[in-house]
Amino acid sequence: MxxxxxxxxxxxxxxxxxxxxxxxxxxxxxxxxxxxxxxxxxxxxxxHAGARALASSRSNVLALVVPLRAGIHVPVVMQFAVSVVTAARRHDHDVLLLTQEEGEDGLRRVADTALVDALIVMDVQLHDPRLPLLRALDRPSVLIGFPATPEGLTCIDLDFKAAGELCVERLAGLGHRVVALVGSPPEVYVRGTAFAQRVVEGFTAAADRNGLASSVHPCEASPGAARRVAEQLLREQPALTGVVVHNEPILEPLIDAFEQLGLRVPGDLSVTAICPDELAEGVRVPVTSIAIPSAEVGARAVELLMKKLGGTDVPEATLLAPRLTERASTACRAAP
Amino acid sequence: MxxxxxxxxxxxxxxxxxxxxxxxxxxxxxxxxxxxxxxxxxxxxxxHAGARALASSRSNVLALVVPLRAGIHVPVVMQFAVSVVTAARRHDHDVLLLTQEEGEDGLRRVADTALVDALIVMDVQLHDPRLPLLRALDRPSVLIGFPATPEGLTCIDLDFKAAGELCVERLAGLGHRVVALVGSPPEVYVRGTAFAQRVVEGFTAAADRNGLASSVHPCEASPGAARRVAEQLLREQPALTGVVVHNEPILEPLIDAFEQLGLRVPGDLSVTAICPDELAEGVRVPVTSIAIPSAEVGARAVELLMKKLGGTDVPEATLLAPRLTERASTACRAAP
DNA sequence: GCGTGACGTCGAAGCGCTTCGACGGGGGAA
DNA sequence: TTCCCCCGTCGAAGCGCTTCGACGTCACGC
CATH class of the missing domain: 1.10.260.40 (lambda repressor-like DNA-binding domains)
Structure with missing residues (x-):
């Protein structure tokens, strides 16, 4: 050597x-x-990385905690991970992969052994058990997602509440008066996963504000479940003309189910989604959607950490404004 | 501290x-x-991790190179990654995430700086440019996948050739005489991705051996492409009764397309696939399939590395035998 | 002409851990 | 009883790098 x-x-x-x-x-x-x-x-x-770390008390490694829970959409997670790695490399840092499974002990371990300089945590719950630890840790961290009490933490994410609102506003603007949200699998809400909850909040708030009739339906990530939800919607809200989908795997099956039940998209039913652009574009009827800007979130998360490592103060909350891309799945409500 | x-x-x-x-x-x-x-x-x-690494010349970190190329199925990659992390933790090691993008420089960097003790490389091409480097590196490595010349390297993977064969043998055993392989997107073959190629080899060899009429069709990972392939198959091989699918995202769309074209599965058409069990089970007609044992591959890859780090010799090639799980998508060929 | 910085470089002291050789003491073999 | 060896422990020497203080030199201002 x-x-x-x-x-x-x-x-x-x-x-x-x-x-x-x-x-x-x-x-x-x-x-x-x-x-x-x-x-x-x-x-x-x-x-030599070890020698450098020892002498400088900087390892130039970031920890990234990825979720592997039921109900989360894996490709999106991977996009985050890749964008974090890419951004970290731009700052001459590497990324250590931790699984959710390791939990708080894992975080404490890599932080206390000085294996990593800083941490990025994904899949934050509204009442995440890791929050006290992250606050107490002597190393900076950034959460991708917002817990109920983000005080004293640095968080970044798409503004999912605004995204939920924006979808509804768009449908309302097109004249739709009865809307439904088809959401993530029930366990996601049960766990209190922040982003899913916030979509619901935004959806409901905007529907109320616009005087729309609305309903919310968690849905398993299987085509069968999608079909059942579609049937249920037709039964319970026959006047339904606008749907917001926040559940990647069933976006396409759901639209199929509607069409098989005799509802044309967008002729009879307008659909908007919160999902990656590739997915929205890949469906038979390209879906008007709000993208999850994973590349930007990952990159910005790393920038925030670098600033914190450099001693610069950063804002506690960074909410990325949703941007809706118009595609073929939305249209004005047909005259009644 | x-x-x-x-x-x-x-x-x-x-x-x-x-x-x-x-x-x-x-x-x-x-x-x-x-x-x-x-x-x-x-x-x-x-x-302190750095001090330990410096004094012992062991960092207790493994590098994992994940692919992010077009045409690969992300959830499977994620499964590998998670199983590698989990297995590594069992051996008191952590995992550093590298993207394919970093290429050879990235491998050299983490190896030469002693950031990692050993490397795991995924998505191996038949003629992978990284092979000479991996052979020359002073740190042990394990490839998940087989290149054309695996000599001097340690490789592990599902025996994709045997998997291709097994699918055909099964169909032949059920009396099918005309079969087709619907494969991965064309770019995967163009790049010479080893596992995809080997499925084709196995498929073709077994079809020939059994005197079956056969054809191979790369296919983009979109429902539209699936439909086009289905139509093409009906046109070109009207006597077709057995299909092998090696392309996760289109498994379900393809079956849908066949049914919409009037072919019942398994009544008129038997389908087998090489894909994760969850996917095979999640389809409307559960598909007889050979699973990619990602958990086992990841765990075994780590074990191999640990042995090599410990100075023990390990076999150069580890091929995991395919196991076919019978589900609802296969049946005896209807009497002609 | 001399003090004063700034610049460019050096030497030495660690950073926190592992590991090697050494050493005292106790037990078994001779 | 003597010798030897093994067990359990200690002290010291690094591992390869960063960083702090120091020092010589040169240019500048007064």
């Missing part, structure tokens, strides 16, 4: 000079810097 | 004794060990 002293000798300087040339924490003359760079290249020097 | 010297002082022993008590690398009397354990608990001691 080639070490910093080898580089120093080769370049005819002291190890500390090499270190400063690398970190830029003290001025080094252009000429010396060049010489050191050449030696590094020639010898193929790579600083 | 509480360190090993604090524990030592508190327990009335030397730091090295604490270290040995923790690692078990030298005998320590039961009594002393108890005392040390108590001190550790009381003080909340956690060994």
């Amino acid at each position: 080639v070490k910093i002293t080898d580089v120093a000798r080769h370049a005819g300087v002291s190890p500390s000079t090499v270190s400063y040339a690398l970190s830029g924490k003290r001025p080094i003359s252009e000429e010396t810097r060049q010489r050191i760079a050449a030696s590094i290249r020639e010898l193929g020097y790579r600083p | 509480v360190k090993i010297t604090d524990v030592a002082r508190h327990a009335g022993v030397s730091p090295s004794t604490v270290s040995y008590a923790l690692s078990g690398k030298r005998p320590i009397s039961e009594e002393t060990r108890q005392r040390i354990a108590a001190s550790i608990r009381e003080l909340g001691y956690r060994p």
Whole structure:
């Protein structure tokens, strides 16, 4: 293994000079810097991560806690993970993968052993048991998602409440008077998963504000469940003309079910969804949707952490405004 | 931060004794060990990962390279990742997440800086550019998947060739004489992704061996594409009665398409698939399938690495035998 | 002409842990 | 009884890097 002293000798300087040339924490003359760079290249020097971490008390590693619970949509999680890794690399950091399963002990472990400098936590519950720990930890963290009491924490997410509202506003604007929300699987709400709850809040608030008749239906992520919900909706709300879907896997089956029940989309029924763009575009009838900006959220989460690591204050809450993309699944309500 | 010297002082022993008590690398009397354990608990001691890595030249971190290419099925990747993390934790290791994007440089970086002790590489191509690097690296690695020349590497995967064969054998055993393989998206084959290729090999070999008429159809992962393939199959192979699907997202749409074209499954058409069990079971007509044993592959990959890290020799190739689970989508061919 | 910084570099002291060699004491073999 | 060896423990020497204080040099202002 080639070490910093080898580089120093080769370049005819002291190890500390090499270190400063690398970190830029003290001025080094252009000429010396060049010489050191050449030696590094020639010898193929790579600083030892452990030694660096020990001496600088910075590991340049971030922890990412990914959920693997029932009812969450895996591709979205993966998108977050990838965007976090990519963003972290831009800041010369790596990402350690933790599963939800490890729970609080896992967080404490990687933080206390100084394996990681900071933490990113996904799939936050409204009353997440990890919150006290995260507040107490001596390492900065960012939550992707909002708990009920985000005080003292740094959180970022799509503004799901606004997303729920926006879907309804759009339907109301198109003249729809009876709307329904087909939501995530029941267990997601039972757990108090924040983002799902907030969609419901927004949906309901906007429906009330606009004087719409509305209902909310959690739904398992299976085509069979989608069909049953469709049938139930027709039965219970025969005047229904607007549907908001917040459940990726059943978006397509649900639309199929409606059509098989004789409802054309968007002729008889307008559908909006909160889901990744790829999905909304991939359906037979492309769906008007609000995307989950996973790339942006991941990148911004990392930026927030970097700022915190740098000692800069950051806002506690970052809510990304929803943006609705008009596609083929929405239309004005047909004259009654 | 509480360190090993604090524990030592508190327990009335030397730091090295604490270290040995923790690692078990030298005998320590039961009594002393108890005392040390108590001190550790009381003080909340956690060994500093960087210091440990520096002194022992072991970071207890594994790198996992996940693919994020077009055409791969994300949930399966996630399953692998989770099972790797879980298995790694059982061996007191953590997992660093690398994206394919980082490529060879990323592998070299984490290996050369001693950030990780060993590497797990997914989504191996038949002629993967990373192979020479992996062979040359001073750290052990395991590939999930088989390249064309696996010599000098440690590889593990489901035996996809046998899986392809098994699907055909099963269909042949049920009396089917004309079969088709609906495969992964074309780009997967173009890239030479090993597992996809091997399914084709196995499928073709078994079809020939059994004297079946057969054809192979790569297929985009969209319902529209599924429908087009279904129509094409009916047109080109009107006598078709057996289909093997190796493309998770279109399994259900494809069956729907067949039924809409008037073919009942399994009445007119028997379908087998290579896909996760959850998917096979979630379809309206549960599909006879060969599961991708991601949990087992991930766990075994980690075991292999641990053995290699321990200096034990391991077999170069580990092929997991496919196991076919009979479900509702297969039946004997109707009398002609 | 001399004090004063700023600049560029060096040396040394750790960071917290593991590990190697050494050592005292007790028990078994001779 | 003597010798040897093993068990349990200690002390010290690093692991490879960063960082702090110090030092010489040079340019500048007065």
